[in-house]
Each structure stands twice: as C-alpha cells, then as structure tokens.
Amino acid sequence: MNGGNGIAIDVKGLTKSFGGREVVHDLSMQVKRGSIYGFLGPNGSGKTTTIRILCGLLTPDSGEGTCLGYDIRRDAEKIKRQVGYMTQRFSLYQDLSVRENLEFVARLYGLADARGAARDMIQRLGLSGREEQLAGELSGGWKQRLALGACTLPSPKLLLLDEPTAGVDPKARRDFWNEIHALASDGLTVLVSTHYMDEAERCHEIAYIAYGHLLTHGTVEEVIAKSALTTYTVTGEDLNGLGAALTGKPGVDMVAPFGTSLHVSGRDVAALEASIAPWREKSDLHWHKSSPSLEDVFIELMGRSKDNF
C-alpha cells in the first residue's frame, strides 16, 4: 500500500470559497486505512465540497495534505486511479444499460478484461437478468447498487460516498451498509457522508461539519462524551407547552421533541436543573435523566454553530 503509515486521508487547513463565500473553512482531518469514516452535517455544510477536494475534482484555495499517500494538489491523476467516488446524484449514463455502464468504467480504468469484469460485477450485484436494462430505468435502490458496483469495479483503495443512501428504502440501506462493512474488512477505506443517525452509529469514526467548520470528530462514544451534554427526557401531558416555556431559559441549550417525549439538554448541569426545577414536581410530567443521543449532540452543535454565523 502507498504511504504505509496506516493513514489513508491526511489533510490540514483545507479552505475553499465559491464566489466569495467560504464553503470549507480550515478543515483538517485524518482517516485511518480500513476504517469507515462518517461525515455528518446539515445541508450546505461543505461535505460534498470536501469530498470533491479529496478526489481531485476541486482544488483547495489553501491547505494541503495527502490522499492514499499522494499529494492532493499535485497527484490528482494518481489519486483518481485508486479512488472510487460515488456522487450524490446518480451520475452513470441513464441511456446506457447496466452492462454497458460497467464495461465503460472497466475500460476507462484499463482493466485487461473489461467484459469479464463487468460480467462478474453484475453477478455480484445480483443484477443478473437485468444487465441489458437501461440504468435510467432502474429503481432508486438498484441505481445505488449499480453506482457502488461501478466505483468498486476498478478495485479502489479508497471509497468516497456522498450521501449514498438518500432516497433509498430501509432494507436497501441496511444491505448497503453490510456491503460497506464487508468492503472495509477487506482493507478498503470508506469515507461516507450521511444525514442518518443510525448510519452514523455504524461508522468507526465520525466527523461533524457545519457551515464549513469541522466541529467535532472521533468515535461515536467520544463525540457524545466530548459534548458534555446533560439530557433530560420528559414524558407526559402538554409537552408542546413545556417546550415553549423552557426554550431560552438559562442552561437550556436545546429542547427537541422525540415522538412522545421531549429532550431537554444543556451543558451547564446546575443552570439546567435550576431552570427545569419548577416543572420537576408536576404530577403529569415524568422526568428521566439520560445520556444524550448522537442526534441530541448534533442538533445542539448545529444550534450552537448557527449562532456564530
């Protein structure tokens, strides 16, 4: 393997602006080889831009780093040979069949037996019998499968997946993640951006990015611990009223409804408890102190980062 130091992606201080607007700000990250690295953040937070910088589709305004041991500025061509990039929008040819799309990719990467490689991939994807179907006519789940197949076809060392499971049903999503884990256990490094918390929890490491800033990173446990958030879960009557009353009180950093319960979180435990004290004794409310979920942490991070911009 290139680099050989166990780090697949190592970038420092990446900055990228479009039309005077800074989309990625001073972003540094390290991704270990063979790990699944989750990239989270709200829409427009700079996830896609970062991924495009990593695979050489965009040049950063400043910052440097390596991808698979190659310099992201100078060696974009070498990086492209070993990276599979799955775009957010389906970007294979809709008017080409499954087989033709795969053969096209195989030929571009110079596979010695393009037809054979495409045939094997069709079998592995479970697309046998559909190889002559046009890619544009496939359902969302099959399109996503085909796209993953196409970007793993040339046996890349790094996969960059940009919201691969958007608009895909839960069963297909689960299958997809099983495949990602299988690929990672074979030594492939995967960087995947997502909005789904359950997917984030299946990653070895995650990073949260908002408005171009990398706010936190680490394993799921580390991220939760780092947040130093205290969360109370409330169940009972008129939670909407309670939520409205608590919002903005000292120590209450976040109020979020979760189904039949309400999550009230804050970093300053004393202030939080003082603020909720008047409602603690009410007989129709049931209070329960819990550790925050990843979602609590992210919503709180998002709310906090918004204040800064």
Next chain:
Amino acid sequence: MSLSDQAAPTHEIRERFGFWKRSYAMLVKEFIQLKRDRVSFAMIVMLPVMQLLLFGYAINTTPHNMPSAVLLQEDSDLARSVLKALENTAYFRFIYEVHDVDDFDNLLKSGKVLFGVEIPRGFERAVRRGDRPALLVAADATDPIAASAALGSLGMVVQTALAHDLYIGNPPEMPFEIRAHARYNPAASSSLNIVPGLVGTILTMTMLIFTALSVTREVERGTMESLLSMPIKPVEVMFGKIIPYVLVGFVQAFLIIGIGVGLFGVPVLGNLFLLALLSTLFITTNLSIGYTISTVVQNQLQAVQMSMMVFLPSILLSGFMFPFAGMPAWAQYVGEALPLTHYLRIVRAIMLKGATMQNLRFDALALAILMLVAMTIAVTRFRRTLD
C-alpha cells in the same frame, strides 16, 4: 445477494495503450448513446435528405412553366408559331395575351407574370425580308436565378423549336434576334453550384450542433462529475466524442452527394477518393469547432446559440449564398477563417471541374490548420475539475 457474498474476482489493470483504451471506451459509449437517441439518429438521415430536396427543388436553376404574358402587336402565323415554340420549351406558360404596352408592363410589375414576350408589328414581313427583327423577351429578374437560366437557354430552344417550321425552314442562323431584357435586376447573378454547396452547408450545420452539445450534455445530466473523477484525459474525451460523428458525417456526405448525382444530375468529375478524404478533413474540422464551443458554453441552449453564430456567417460569407469574389475585403478575410469557404472551393472544384489535390492544397491546408487550432483550444479549455 450482496457484494460480500462472493470473493471479488480480481481483474488485472494494464497500463499499456492506456490512451487508446480510454479513447476507445469513450467512443463505444458515445456510439451506444447515439444509437439510443432515436431522434438524433433519425435527424442524421432526415436532415440532409429533407434539406437537399427542399433547397434543391426550391433553388431550382431550371424552372418550368413560368407564368408569362404575350404582347401581341401582330396576329400572324409566324407569331403564333414562335409562341407555340416558346411554350414547347416548357419554360413558359402563356396565361395572358394583351395588345397594349401598359397592360403588358403592369402584368410584369404586379408579379402576375415573370416573363413577357413582345411580338412587334410587322414581325412576319420583316423576317421574310431577312431584316432580323427583334423579339423582345422581358423578364422579372428580381429572381435572378430563374430569369437568367430561362433567358440563357432561350436562343437555342427557340431555334430548335422553329427548325422545322413551315415558313422558315432550317436557316443557318436565327431569322430574328431575341433581345432579352432582365428587368429590375440587370446584373443578375446566379449560383449554378447549389448541390455541391449544400454538401458543405448541411455538414457544417449538423456536425457543429452534434459536438457542441456533447460536453454540456454531460454536465447537465450530472455524468461529468463521475467522468472527471475517473482517470481519463481531455484529449481522450475529445477523440472519443469526435470519432463516432466522423462516421455520421461521412454517411451524410454520401447521402447528399448520392441524391445530388441521382436526382439532380450533378456530375462528379474528379476523384471520389480525394473527395472522401477532404470531406473527412472538413467533417473533423467542424466537429472540432463544435467541440470547442461545447467546452466554452454553460448549457445546451448556449451551445445551440453559439453554433448558430458560426453557422450564419458560414452560410453568408463562404461563397455559398453570394459569390466570394464579390464580397468586400473584410468579409473575404472573415470568410477565409471559415472552414465552409475552403470546403466549398474543394467540393465544387472536385465535383464540377475535376480538380486534383495539386489544385486544392491551399484549401486543404487551411482546413487542417483550422482543425488543429480548434482542437488545441478545446483541449486547453476542457476543465479537468469542477472549480
């Protein structure tokens, strides 16, 4: 079934001939897409056929049955005989017979007739005396092509028609003079080379549009993002996109020349192989220019608009529509920068004059230079990133 169920068969990557393999991958892809795009595919055949039939027949240099009037100032047998002969040429169809000069002029002026024949008083007697009286044929030459062709062939056809006339016999020269008068446009110019010119015009139009759309289409459909993330170089993309259309252009050229020869009786005096060779050069030049447009514009609409910006001057300043020599110097300079100008000279010279490579080397060289310039711009303009 999932990706993990089976061990991945490893496929070897070979770096040799990478350039050709990647260009080939692109070429195969473009061919398949072209094949799937039924409308475009139909256009490849329909466009030249329809244009040729429409242009070919509309700009017909040998029109028939043109509405005519006769100003009869003498009702003699000879006059009737001459009129009959004129009508037999199939050029003229006499729909008015007048006896007054003003009526005659008005018919021409109003456009009710395109031709007027005046048979003067004492015509028959003058012919018998051998005075060679004048037979005035007035033409509405606002349509110069129609007028000049009919006027040009007038003398011959009338003489032939009258050859066995009872009254005249078969004299060594015309017993009377035909005095043609091209009204409204005395300096009537006409293009006799419409069909060869159409080969170039149609090819310019279709080839420009096809490649002008090719890169923007990838951008608009979102496929450019994944194409750029793969290890393919701008030159390879360009070759892959141009080569399929060289074949398309060849088919079109073949169709147009075939119809031109078969239907319009245009000769091909020169070497067919030379014609094919230089046509291929011209096709590739246009494809390169279209491809360059494609790398400059933002979307498909702009691509079409910009193609028109090249196409329009090509039609007007290349010598297709107006004689090249008659244009002002600046227009001639612009014309020299257009591939169509050079190809028109080539195709007309080969088809109509039987020219050889020796005669055409300047124009062939000009085409090659234009092609290389366009390709260089395209490759440098092609954005390898999404910046």
